[in-house]
Amino acid sequence: MEKLPKDPTVIPQGFTGKASAALGRRVFLRYLGATAAAGVALNACKSEIAEPLATGSARAGEAIDLGDIGSKDVNVLNYAYALEQLEAAFYTHVVMNPYMGMNGYEKAILMDIRDHEIAHRELFKAALGSAAIPGLTPNFSSINFNSRESVLGTARVFEAVGVSAYNGAGKYITTPDYLVLAGKIVSVEARHTAIISEMLHPQTMSFAGDDIVAAASGLGEARMPEEVLALVRPYVQEIINGKNGGHA
Amino acid sequence: MNLQNILNEIEKVDADVFERLDHVSRRHVFHNFLKKAVTGVAPVAFGAILNKAYAQSSTVTDVLNFALTLEYLEAEFYNIGLASPGLITGMEGWNTFQQIAKHENAHVALLKTALGGAAISKPKFDFSAKGAYPDTFSNYKTFMALSQAFEDTGVRAYKGQAANLMSAPDILTVALQIHSVEAMHAAKVRYLGGSRGWIMGAMGMPSAVYAGEDMRVQGGVDVVNLTGLGTEQVTGAFDEPLTKEQVLAIATPFLA
Numbered sequence: 001m002e003k004l005p006k007d008p009t010v011i012p013q014g015f016t017g018k019a020s021a022a023l024g025r026r027v028f029l030r031y032l033g034a035t036a037a038a039g040v041a042l043n044a045c046k047s048e049i050a051e052p053l054a055t056g057s058a059r060a061g062e063a064i065d066l067g068d069i070g071s072k073d074v075n076v077l078n079y080a081y082a083l084e085q086l087e088a089a090f091y092t093h094v095v096m097n098p099y100m101g102m103n104g105y106e107k108a109i110l111m112d113i114r115d116h117e118i119a120h121r122e123l124f125k126a127a128l129g130s131a132a133i134p135g136l137t138p139n140f141s142s143i144n145f146n147s148r149e150s151v152l153g154t155a156r157v158f159e160a161v162g163v164s165a166y167n168g169a170g171k172y173i174t175t176p177d178y179l180v181l182a183g184k185i186v187s188v189e190a191r192h193t194a195i196i197s198e199m200l201h202p203q204t205m206s207f208a209g210d211d212i213v214a215a216a217s218g219l220g221e222a223r224m225p226e227e228v229l230a231l232v233r234p235y236v237q238e239i240i241n242g243k244n245g246g247h248a
Numbered sequence: 249m250n251l252q253n254i255l256n257e258i259e260k261v262d263a264d265v266f267e268r269l270d271h272v273s274r275r276h277v278f279h280n281f282l283k284k285a286v287t288g289v290a291p292v293a294f295g296a297i298l299n300k301a302y303a304q305s306s307t308v309t310d311v312l313n314f315a316l317t318l319e320y321l322e323a324e325f326y327n328i329g330l331a332s333p334g335l336i337t338g339m340e341g342w343n344t345f346q347q348i349a350k351h352e353n354a355h356v357a358l359l360k361t362a363l364g365g366a367a368i369s370k371p372k373f374d375f376s377a378k379g380a381y382p383d384t385f386s387n388y389k390t391f392m393a394l395s396q397a398f399e400d401t402g403v404r405a406y407k408g409q410a411a412n413l414m415s416a417p418d419i420l421t422v423a424l425q426i427h428s429v430e431a432m433h434a435a436k437v438r439y440l441g442g443s444r445g446w447i448m449g450a451m452g453m454p455s456a457v458y459a460g461e462d463m464r465v466q467g468g469v470d471v472v473n474l475t476g477l478g479t480e481q482v483t484g485a486f487d488e489p490l491t492k493e494q495v496l497a498i499a500t501p502f503l504a
Contacts (some may be wrong), residue, residue: 015472018273115481122475127467167424170410171417179414183407183427184486188446190431191487195445198436203340205347207436208429218354219425220432 058134060237066133069225070172070245077229078133079169079225080182081124082240083162086232088117089138090158099148106199113155113192120185137237154198157231159193160212162186164221172245190220271294297379308416311409313368314492315423316359320370321502322398323352328375329395332385341388344440348433355426362419372504380501392441397457398436399434400447401490401498404457408489431487446484456498460488 058064066082069075091114098107125132144150166186173179194207203210213220223231224244233240326349329335336345360367374502375384375394383390413420435445464472464482471482481484490498 029453095317109444112446115477116446116485119475119477119482119485123466123469123471126469151320163428167421167428170424171420174414176411176414177467179410180407180489183410183424184466184488185433186306186424186428186488187403187407188485190428190446191435194432194435195439198439203338203343205343207344207439208347208351208432213351213429213432215350216354217358218351218429219358219422220428222421222425 005163022043037190058136059236060137061145061239063239063241066131066225066229066240066242068243068245069169070243073175073178074128074131074201075126075242076169076172076182077128077178078131079165079242080185081121081128081132081230082136083165083232084117084121084124085136086138086160088114088237089136090140090143090155090235091117093138093140093145094151094155097145099151101148109195109199113196116188116192134238136240139237149200152196154173155196156193156200159189159196160221161223161228161231162189162209163193164223165211165225167220168224168228191223267469295475305416307412308419309363309366311412311423312359312363312419313366314357314409314495315406315426316363316367317371318398318402318495318499319352319355319359321373321499322402323349323356324370324373325375325394325398326352329391335388335391337388340440344436346401348395348437351429351433355429358422358426362473370419373502374504375502376500390438393453396434396437396441396443397498399430399437399455400452401457401495403434403487404490405495406430407487408491408495410489429469444484447487448480448484449484454498456494459494460490463488 064082067075069079091110095114096112102110104141110154142216143154163186166182168180170182173182185211193212197206197209200206225242226244229240229242310338326345330345330349336342376382381390381394384394385391406423410420410423413423439445447458447461450458450460450462452461462479462483463486464470464479466486471477471485472479475482
């Protein structure tokens with residue numbers, strides 16, 4: 001009697017599970033597909049949106065190398081710091097430029113999420129001190145900030161990718177306190193995923209939908225750093241590089 | 249043993265397995281399978297990994313049995329709730345609790361298979377908690393309140409055990425993957441009940457479920473002072489762990 005919601009982000013079965021060296025790209029395309037279906041203007045003008053909030057100390061086009069993310073905790077923390085910078089910049093922009101029809105309750109939720117991401121970003125920055133990567137400059141030119149569907153569709157991707165990044169990188173952490181700290185953050189990102197999903201697809205199963213939680217095992221997604229970086233690279237003007245742990 | 253067959257078998261159970269495995273290609277998965285046990289997401293693979301690699305570790309077995317206890321509790325709670333006529337009302341409620349029940353039952357199956365003969369049996373539960381909640385399955389508000397308490401406890405319980413799984417990275421990854429799903433459940437159930445999806449301060453019932461959630465110091469840094477953000481926002485930004493003892497104190501009244 002299970003009824004699946006009509007969810008544009010659900011991937012057709014035939015699209016998955018095939019051997020492919022281009023899987024990372026395919027997953028990316030799947031997300032692009034998801035956001036496109038959610039109304040993201042993929043062909044929005046190429047010119048970059050002026051981002052007044054960028055704390056960017058790095059320069060557009062500059063390469064930022066996170067190194068082998070499995071080799072030391074500082075690399076994992078910088079990886080997390082990069083993702084939190086992106087999320088914080090995104091929600092800051094969303095709150096400053098509300099999409100058409102954003103009501104007070106939605107704004108309160110998005111402001112909460114913005115503040116959470118700022119708290120995460122600032123904590124990583126403080127913890128890393130002089131070891132921190134530079135402030136990144138976002139590139140949100142593909143996002144239509146006037147469109148509720150575009151904004152929430154992008155938010156859902158950012159949150160889901162963030163959760164999968166923490167899930168995948170947890171095993172690299174060698175200091176128990178850092179692992180617990182990452183755990184304290186990832187569950188909040190998962191809470192964001194659920195609530196953003198609910199805003200996007202109200203009253204459905206999307207909050208923990210079959211596109212982000214495997215139905216057979218009940219497991220959420222886990223992604224390796226290289227795949228995550230490929231997904232977020234289009235949203236950052238610097239070129240962020242990093243390797244999965246265990247590279248020879 | 250034919251590894252390719254095993255992979256194909258897993259794929260039958262979980263079509264997304266190759267994407268959910270944290271590797272970029274089947275070849276890579278295969279390579280890792282040969283190198284060492286890979287993080288399986290299907291029960292059969294996960295079980296094989298545990299039995300081969302970690303059967304000797306009582307710490308890992310204990311953590312997984314602890315997790316299994318909580319998953320038994322959650323699964324039975326939702327199974328009874330969904331089978332109680334007139335309890336869950338509205339499409340949103342059905343969609344929410346069916347999806348959650350599906351995951352909790354899957355977690356039970358996954359952990360049972362992983363533990364094999366070491367798995368504990370399902371305890372007998374008393375969802376009235378010795379009479380404290382006499383209308384759990386007849387009053388939707390009570391049911392939702394307990395659902396929220398169980399989900400928020402589950403999130404805190406897995407988080408509290410993460411450090412005990414550091415010696416078993418593949419198991420740790422699976423535990424994190426469950427942990428994040430419990431958090432999605434918790435957020436949705438909170439939202440359904442009219443709350444925000446996150447825990448702001450140490451407010452909530454039963455109070456033991458939320459003890460310590462008002463923490464504003466993280467990694468030795470007072471994040472309110474660091475950022476100038478509100479205390480509610482800062483405490484909402486971080487979920488706190490619970491020890492095994494704290495979790496058992498919360499769960500024990502629900503054991504018959």
